[in-house]
Amino acid sequence: MHWHHYARHRHRRHRRGFGPWAERGRFFGPGEVRLALLSLLAERPQHGYELMRGLEERSGGTYRASAGTVYPTLQQLEDEGLTASETVEGRRVYRLTEAGRAELAREVEAVDAIWRRAEDWGDWSDLWDPAAGELVRPALELLKTALRSLARSEDPGRPEAIRQILRDARDRIRGLDGAA
Numbered sequence: 001m002h003w004h005h006y007a008r009h010r011h012r013r014h015r016r017g018f019g020p021w022a023e024r025g026r027f028f029g030p031g032e033v034r035l036a037l038l039s040l041l042a043e044r045p046q047h048g049y050e051l052m053r054g055l056e057e058r059s060g061g062t063y064r065a066s067a068g069t070v071y072p073t074l075q076q077l078e079d080e081g082l083t084a085s086e087t088v089e090g091r092r093v094y095r096l097t098e099a100g101r102a103e104l105a106r107e108v109e110a111v112d113a114i115w116r117r118a119e120d121w122g123d124w125s126d127l128w129d130p131a132a133g134e135l136v137r138p139a140l141e142l143l144k145t146a147l148r149s150l151a152r153s154e155d156p157g158r159p160e161a162i163r164q165i166l167r168d169a170r171d172r173i174r175g176l177d178g179a180a
Contacts, residue, residue, distance in 0.1 A: 027059065027062075027063040027117070027118075028114075032110070032114055033065075033069060033070075033073050034073050034076065034077055034082075035104075035107055035110055035111050035114060036055060036058075036111070036114050036115075037051055037070070037073055037074065037077065038077065038082060038083070038096060038100050038103060038104050038111075039104060039111045039114070039115070040054045040055070041083060041094055041095060041096040041100065042096050042100075042101065042104055045093050045094060045095035045096075046093065046094060047088075047091040047092060047093050047094070048067065048070050048071055048074060048092065048094075051065070051070055051074070051094075052064075052065040052066075052067070052070050055070075055118075058115060058118040058119075059118040060118075060119075063118070074094055077094075077100070078094070080099075081097060081099045081100075082096070082097060082099050082100035082103055083095065083096060083097060083100055084097050142166075142169070146162045146165075146166065149162060150162060
C-alpha cells in the first residue's frame with residue numbers, strides 16, 4: 001500500500017502523546033510500581049518520601065510518584081511479607097525481606113525493563129524546560145511538512161529521502177553543542 005493511500009485511509013488510533021508516552025500513557029504498567037519499589041529498597045532501607053524521590057530521579061524528573069500510589073503499595077508489600085518496616089526518628093522506614101529479595105531475583109528482566117524505560121523517559125526531561133516551548137512549533141511544522149510530502153508522493157524513495165533530511169537536521173543541531 002502506498003503512503004498516500006495509507007494517509008487517506010488510516011485508522012485512527014487512540015494513542016496520546018509522543019516520545020516514550022506514545023506507546024503507553026502511563027509510566028508504570030500493572031504490578032510495576034511494586035517491583036520498582038522493591039528494587040529501590042534492595043539498594044538500602046528507605047522511607048516513603050525517599051522512595052518517591054528515587055522514582056522521580058530515576059525518570060529524570062518526568063515521573064512523579066504520588067503518596068496515594070507509593071504508600072498503599074508499600075503496605076501491600078509489607079502484607080505480602082516482601083518488606084518490613086520500623087519507625088526510625090519518627091519515620092516509617094522500609095527494608096527488603098528475604099522473600100522480597102527472592103521476588104526481585106525472579107523478576108530481574110521486568111525490573112531491568114522498568115529502569116530502561118525510566119532512562120528513556122529521562123531523555124525527554126528537557127521538554128519541560130521553558131525554552132523548549134519556543135522550539136515545539138517549528139519542530140511540529142517540520143514533522144507536518146515531512147508527513148504531507150510522504151502522503152502526497154508515490155515515489156518509493158521518498159521515505160528514505162525524508163529520513164535523510166531529518167537525520168541531517170538532527171546532526172546539525174547536535175553539532176551546535178559539539179556532540180556527535
